[in-house]
Each structure stands twice: as structure tokens, then as C-alpha cells.
Amino acid sequence: MTDRKSRREFMGLTAAGVAGALAPSWMGGAHAASVAPISQSADPDLVVFNAKVYTMDSAAPRAEAFATSGGRFIASGSTADMKALIGKRTQTFDAKQMTIVPGFTDCHNHAGGNTLLYEVLVGNPFEVEFVTIASIIEKLRAKARTTPPGTWVEGYFHDDTKLKDKRLLNARDLDQVSTEHPVAVYHRGGHTSFYNSKALELAKVTKDTPNPPGGTFDRDANGELNGRVTDRARSVFNGVGVRPKFTPEQSAQRDRDGIAHISKQFARYGLTSVHHEGGDLTAIQEVRARGDLHHRVSYEASGRVLESMITSGIMSGFGDEWIKFGATSEHTVDGSFSERTMALSIPYPNVQPPYKGNVTETQEELNAWVERVHRAGIQVNCHANGDVAIDMYLTAFERAQKVAPRADARPKITHCTLINDDLVRRMKALGAVPAMFTTYAYYNTDKFPFYGEDLMKRSMAYRTMLDAGIRAAAGSDFSPGPFAPLMGIQGMVTRTGWDGTTWGANQRISVDEAIRVNTINGAYASREETLKGSITAGKLADFVVLADDPHTVNKEKIKDIEIVRTVVGGTTVYQA
Ligand SMILES: [Zn+2]
Numbered sequence: 363m364t365d366r367k368s369r370r371e372f373m374g375l376t377a378a379g380v381a382g383a384l385a386p387s388w389m390g391g392a393h394a395a396s397v398a399p400i401s402q403s404a405d406p407d408l409v410v411f412n413a414k415v416y417t418m419d420s421a422a423p424r425a426e427a428f429a430t431s432g433g434r435f436i437a438s439g440s441t442a443d444m445k446a447l448i449g450k451r452t453q454t455f456d457a458k459q460m461t462i463v464p465g466f467t468d469c470h471n472h473a474g475g476n477t478l479l480y481e482v483l484v485g486n487p488f489e490v491e492f493v494t495i496a497s498i499i500e501k502l503r504a505k506a507r508t509t510p511p512g513t514w515v516e517g518y519f520h521d522d523t524k525l526k527d528k529r530l531l532n533a534r535d536l537d538q539v540s541t542e543h544p545v546a547v548y549h550r551g552g553h554t555s556f557y558n559s560k561a562l563e564l565a566k567v568t569k570d571t572p573n574p575p576g577g578t579f580d581r582d583a584n585g586e587l588n589g590r591v592t593d594r595a596r597s598v599f600n601g602v603g604v605r606p607k608f609t610p611e612q613s614a615q616r617d618r619d620g621i622a623h624i625s626k627q628f629a630r631y632g633l634t635s636v637h638h639e640g641g642d643l644t645a646i647q648e649v650r651a652r653g654d655l656h657h658r659v660s661y662e663a664s665g666r667v668l669e670s671m672i673t674s675g676i677m678s679g680f681g682d683e684w685i686k687f688g689a690t691s692e693h694t695v696d697g698s699f700s701e702r703t704m705a706l707s708i709p710y711p712n713v714q715p716p717y718k719g720n721v722t723e724t725q726e727e728l729n730a731w732v733e734r735v736h737r738a739g740i741q742v743n744c745h746a747n748g749d750v751a752i753d754m755y756l757t758a759f760e761r762a763q764k765v766a767p768r769a770d771a772r773p774k775i776t777h778c779t780l781i782n783d784d785l786v787r788r789m790k791a792l793g794a795v796p797a798m799f800t801t802y803a804y805y806n807t808d809k810f811p812f813y814g815e816d817l818m819k820r821s822m823a824y825r826t827m828l829d830a831g832i833r834a835a836a837g838s839d840f841s842p843g844p845f846a847p848l849m850g851i852q853g854m855v856t857r858t859g860w861d862g863t864t865w866g867a868n869q870r871i872s873v874d875e876a877i878r879v880n881t882i883n884g885a886y887a888s889r890e891e892t893l894k895g896s897i898t899a900g901k902l903a904d905f906v907v908l909a910d911d912p913h914t915v916n917k918e919k920i921k922d923i924e925i926v927r928t929v930v931g932g933t934t935v936y937q938a
Contacts, residue, residue, distance in 0.1 A: 405449025406431045407932055408903075411441040413457030414911055416874070417897040418464050418882045430903035433931035437899050460926060461911040463877055464896050465634025465904030466847035467884025469660075469797035470692070470776050470837025472639045475624030476616050477518050477841070484517035484547055485524060488627070488844050490805055490860040492526045495535050498547065502539040511542040513604040514561075519550045519841065523808040531556045532582075533589030544603040551842045553701040554592045557599065562587055564602040574598075593703075617645035622654040629656040629928045629936035631846045634904040635884060635894065637797070637837075639691050640664055650684055656928075656935035658904070660688030660888040662743060668735075677739035679889060683902060683931075688888045689741035692776040693731060694722050696751035699779045699799065699821075700842055702812050704747035706780065711814045719748055725757065732758040737766045741889070743774035749782055756788045763792065774887060776837060781823050786830050795887040797837030798822050800850030800880070804921065805843060807859025818866040824854050824879065825869040835887040836880045851876040851912060852920035873913045873920070903932040 411427035417438060427444035429437045429452075437447065448454060478487060482505050484498040485491070498517060506515045522530055536545045536558035544561035562568075567579055569587050577595025582588045591599075608616065621641070628636055637660040638646070649655045661681070663671055668690055670676070680687045697703025697720040702710065709716040728744075732755075735742050742759065746752045752775065759773045770793060778789075778796035789796070799806075799822050810818050820826075827834035838845035854876040858864040871879070885895025894902040909924035928936040 404431065405452045406436060406447050407451075408453050408455065409444050409448050410455045410457055410462065411444050413460060413462045413907075415462045415897060416877060416913075418878055419896040419898045421898075425897070428897055430932040433903055433933075435897055435899050435901055435903050438897055457907060461908040462897070462905055463908065464881040464894070465906055465928065465930065466632045466880045467635040467637075467836070467887075467895065468628075468633050468800075468838050468840075468845050468847070469637045469774075469835040469884050469887045470639060471636050471840045471845055473621075473624050473636060473641050474841060475620030475622070475627075477620075478627070479620055479623045480616060482515075482517045483519045485519035485521050485550060487519045487550070487841060488631075488846060489849075490524065490844075492524050495525060495527045495529075495531055498531065499535060499538050502536070502545060502547075506540045506543050506545075509543060510604070511540075513543060513606070515539060515543045515545045517545075517547040520547045520556070521550055522554070530588070530590060533557060533559050533562065533587060536589060544599075546599065549701075551698065551701045553698055553703070554590060555596050555599075557589050557591060559589075561599060561603065562589070565598045567591075567598060614642075614645065617642040618649050618652075621645050621649045622652075625649065625654065625656045626936075628845070629930075630925065631848070632906040632908075632925045632928050632936075633657055633845065633847060634906070634928065634930045634935075635660065635888075635890075637662055637688055637884075637888060640667075643667060646685060655684065656930060658683060658894075658902075658930065659685045660890075661685060662688050662691040664691035664693075668740070671740060672734070672738045675738075678741040683893060686888070686890075687740075689743035689774045690735055692743055692745035693728075694745045695728060695755055696721050696746060696748050698842075699747045699777065700802070700806055700809050702809075704779065705750040706748045706817075707750050710812070711817070712812075718750070721750060721754070723754075725754055728754055728758045729761055733762045733765060736762040736768065736771065739768075741772060741774060743776055745776045747777045747779040749780045749785060752778060752781065752785050756785065756792065756794070759792055759794070760788070772887070772889060777839070780817060780821050781826065782820060786823075786826060786832065789827075790830050790832055795833055795835060796827060797835045797887060798824065798827075799843060800836040800838050801843045801846060801853060803853030803857050803865070804849050804859050805853070807861050807863050807865060810859075810863070810865045815865060819868050821866060821869075823866075823869050824871045824875075828871060828875055828879075833883045833886045834879055835883040846921065847880045848912070848923055848925075849921040851880060852917065854879065855920065856917050858918070873917075877912070902930075904930050909938075 406429035408430045415425040425438040426441045429444050429447050482501050502515050502517050509515055539545045544564050545558035547556040574595050577593040579595055580588050580590040635658040639662055678687055696705035703720045705719040705721045709718055732742050744755045746755045773794045775796040778798055824834055854871050857867050857870050882895035885891045907927040909926050912920045926938050
């Protein structure tokens with residue numbers, strides 16, 4: 363990529379004249395074996411020394427220094443050994459004893475940059491932050507002032523348990539925004555929304571409207587609508603009011619700018635590889651071409667894109683080291699963990715009448731879908747939260763392997779939240795790769811009382827998975843969960859939330875294990891463990907410089923460690 367090479371800079375040093383004089387890039391595989399190691403034939407592009415390097419490579423777990431060339435690591439070792447490689451055109455970076463780890467990987471992210479860039483955000487997408495209902499009203503009023511009456515005024519990233527007011531937002535609050543605009547506030551979890559009276563009136567919803575199947579119009583103690591609407595009941599708002607219209611060109615431009623924007627956010631938090639749950643494939647390619655893609659994309663297809671992969675014979679792994687087809691996007695088998703609809707084998711504690719969550723597909727439908735995708739050579743990926751849904755998915759995959767055996771297929775389980783011994787044994791036998799919630803253990807403890815400690819001991823079960831030899835990876839599920847890897851690591855290590863409560867402490871893992879989960883295990887989940895995920899000669903030079911060492915700081919402060927620098931393919935993409 364021309365623009366990438368032209369931006370080959372480190373530490374603010376200009377690399378003028380360097381890009382054109384680069385040695386042939388490190389090709390890897392059979393081709394590289396036929397040429398001399400690059401460290402002998404050319405100066406490294408970069409030598410980093412005087413660092414505490416945690417390589418996540420079990421053959422050499424620690425180093426003080428490393429060298430990169432052509433976007434790849436070419437050597438690691440002691441500061442003295444690496445300094446000996448420095449040549450005339452080598453840039454150098456004295457890390458002054460800061461910590462360096464491989465770039466982080468998020469294996470489940472909806473990567474919706476448009477919302478972050480263009481919409482009114484009434485909650486903090488990235489951190490635990492309590493806001494007031496007054497601040498939500500104020501932000502939406504400002505939007506209403508520039509919006510014609512009758513057109514929707516909408517707020518995003520609301521979290522009902524992150525309000526200083528300690529009560530639910532309601533229609534009367536949103537009537538203070540406007541009585542002439544329909545107003546909606548969307549929960550970041552994606553299953554509940556809050557509306558003002560104008561919106562309810564336009565949708566012809568009254569206190570006498572019955573709840574439709576799969577959703578509710580919530581009411582207060584007096585039976586009046588309170589403005590909270592759940593799941594499928596929200597579809598009545600789709601056709602009412604005016605929504606902004608965009609030309610195809612405008613939509614494409616928003617998609618591109620959205621991807622470029624979220625890519626910057628990923629870099630800011632140290633993510634160098636992200637598994638994209640869908641999104642506009644054209645926009646991702648165009649953003650890369652213009653030099654604004656700062657992270658590597660494992661693209662998870664559904665719908666039209668997945669169908670064209672199957673019909674044209676495109677399998678997982680097609681693409682290059684920047685944009686590659688990964689597993690499918692999450693094929694949904696059950697409901698949500700944070701919004702309490704996942705499918706359990708026992709009733710939810712303290713819910714009457716007894717409720718066991720939602721299974722959203724029959725075993726037969728699931729079997730057929732899994733077999734079809736598996737036969738096409740595409741890595742299967744299902745969203746399964748509850749033990750019932752995980753069992754259904756494993757049953758479908760065991761069957762697919764019988765009718766169409768494929769070695770090392772690595773079925774991906776998105777979320778894989780509530781497990782038991784039998785499920786773990788079957789996952790291990792199939793070589794399944796779970797991508798489990800990461801930041802929830804810190805961010806969402808206010809929602810765990812709905813499950814209780816007995817179930818939380820078996821939820822987000824990193825300890826159990828690693829002990830069983832299963833390569834569990836990290837899946838933030840942004841936007842429902844924040845994606846900051848350090849917040850995720852802190853939660854895995856402490857199992858203690860922002861509110862000081864601890865849930866399922868038996869599932870704690872060590873700092874080193876948590877870093878592995880967020881790096882090399884993520885690479886394994888997309889079958890790229892020989893390409894990235896550790897600081898190993900020959901792998902892509904993706905790494906993160908941290909101001910403090912997560913192994914030695916107070917465990918409750920891991921999430922606050924400053925990301926000093928994020929580097930992808932030897933190029934700095936973020937600098938504090
Ligand atoms: Zn998801």
C-alpha cells in the first residue's frame with residue numbers, strides 16, 4: 363500500500379527517502395525461506411529497546427527489545443543484541459522501561475462508527491460514566507432546535523443502570539425535549555427504547571394498546587404508558603414520523619467516515635485487529651485505500667455477502683493481512699445476557715411466571731444452516747449465550763462434522779456465556795473457539811443480581827475454559843459493551859465491577875492469561891495465529907506500548923493504564 367509506506371514514521375521522525383529505499387518486504391512462508399533473513403540483507407526499519415516486552419510467545423515469553431522490517435517483527439531479544447542490528451536507516455525507540463505487548467484483538471464488535479460520529483450520544487460509549495436525565499434532555503433539545511418539527515430526534519448509547527437519577531427515563535422527561543418532534547432514546551444493549559408522547563401518538567399507541575408477541579409497551583403503577591418499549595413492540599415506530607433521507611452517495615460517505623472514525627477509536631484503545639460483525643465491506647476497502655484504516659479487519663459476513671461467498675466459493679481466510687473474510691457473523695440461537703433473555707435450562711431466579719429465556723431457532727433450522735456453511739468451507743459462528751443455546755449449537759456442529767468431516771474447523775461461539783462441564787467437554791472435542799464478553803465483568807455488574815452468584819460462577823467462564831485447554835478469546839460486543847481491552851483484562855483478573863461488587867471470583871484468570879486471551883487467542887480464533895498475536899520473528903509488527911505494567915499495577919487500576927502508542931505493521935497509528 364502506497365499510502366501506508368508514505369506514512370512510515372515512528373516517534374514523529376520523518377522517514378523521508380526511506381520508503382522508496384525499502385528492502386523487499388518480509389514475505390513469510392515458502393517464499394521467505396528461499397531468501398536470506400532480512401536482518402542480514404538490510405537495516406531494520408525500527409529497533410525498540412529498553413522495554414519490558416511480554417511477547418505472548420511461549421518459546422521466549424520475555425524480551426527487552428525487538429526489531430521490525432517490512433511491517434514484520436524480525437528479531438527479539440536483549441537490548442544489546444537488538445542495538446547491534448541498528449543501521450544507518452533504522453529508526454530507534456527507547457521505551458524507557460515501559461511495557462510492550464502484542465496489539466489487542468477484539469473477536470466480536472459491531473463496529474458502528476456512523477452512530478459515534480453523526481448521532482447524539484446520551485451515554486458514554488467507552489467508559490463507565492453516570493449521566494443525569496437533565497443532561498439527556500439538554501442534548502436532545504439542542505438537536506431539536508435544528509430539526510424540523512415532525513422529524514425524529516434520537517439519542518444513542520443510553521444505559522438504564524448508569525443514571526445518577528436512579529430511576530428510569532420516561533415519556534414525561536422526553537416531552538421536555540419537544541412536543542412537536544417524535545423523540546426516541548435507544549439503550550446501548552439494543553433491545554429497549556424510550557419514547558416521548560408525540561412518538562407514541564404518531565404510532566397510535568395508547569394505554570389500552572395490547573402488548574404484541576415478543577415485546578411490551580411498558581406502563582407505570584397507574585397503568586399509563588411510561589415510554590419504555592421493548593424488543594419487537596418497537597417496530598410500530600418504524601413507519602411513523604420523518605427520518606432524514608440520504609442519497610446513495612451521502613450514505614456511502616457516512617459509511618466511510620464512520621469506519622475511519624471507529625478505526626481511530628480502536629487505535630486509541632490499543633486494538634490492532636477487530637472481528638467486524640458485518641458492516642459495509644465497500645466502505646472498509648475504500649477507507650483502507652485512502653490510508654485511514656488503522657486496524658486489521660476480520661470480516662464476518664451475513665445475508666447477501668455470505669450468500670455470495672457460498673455461491674462463488676469464497677472461503678474463510680480469503681483476503682490479505684488487512685481485510686480478510688473470517689467466520690460468519692453471529693447466527694443467533696438465543697436472546698441476550700445483559701437484557702436477560704438468554705435461553706437457560708432452569709428458570710430465571712426470582713422471575714414470575716417462570717421464564718427460561720428465548721430460543722430463536724429450531725434445532726432443525728440450525729442444523730441445516732450450520733451444515734450448509736460448514737460444507738462451503740466457511741468458519742461457522744453462532745451467537746449462543748445460555749446453556750440451552752450452546753447445547754443446540756454444539757449438537758448442530760457435531761452433526762455437521764459427521765456428515766462433512768473437516769479437520770481443525772474451529773467453530774466459533776459468540777458469547778458462550780453460561781456453561782457446564784458437559785458443554786466444555788464437547789467444546790474441547792470439537793476444537794470450538796469461544797469469544798466471550800470481556801468488559802462486562804467490570805461494566806455490567808449492576809445487571810448480575812438478575813442471575814445471582816450461582817449462575818455467575820459458570821458465566822463468562824474464562825478460568826474453566828483455559829483449564830480445559832480451550833482457547834477462549836475476547837469479544838466485547840460493542841456497542842452493548844465498551845471495547846477497551848484493558849477494561850476487559852481488569853474484569854477477567856478481578857471479576858469486580860465499577861460498583862465494587864465481585865461475581866464468579868472462581869473464574870478469575872491471571873494478568874498474563876488475560877493478555878493472551880486478548881492477543882494470541884484472538885488470532886487463533888480467526889486462524890491467524892501464525893501471522894499475528896505474539897511478538898515473534900516473522901509475524902506482523904502489531905504492538906502496544908503501555909505506560910505501566912498490568913502485571914504490577916494495582917489490579918483495580920489496570921483499565922486506567924495509559925496507552926502510549928499503538929503500532930500496526932510497524933507504523934504508529936496512535937500516539938498519546
Ligand atoms: Zn453481537
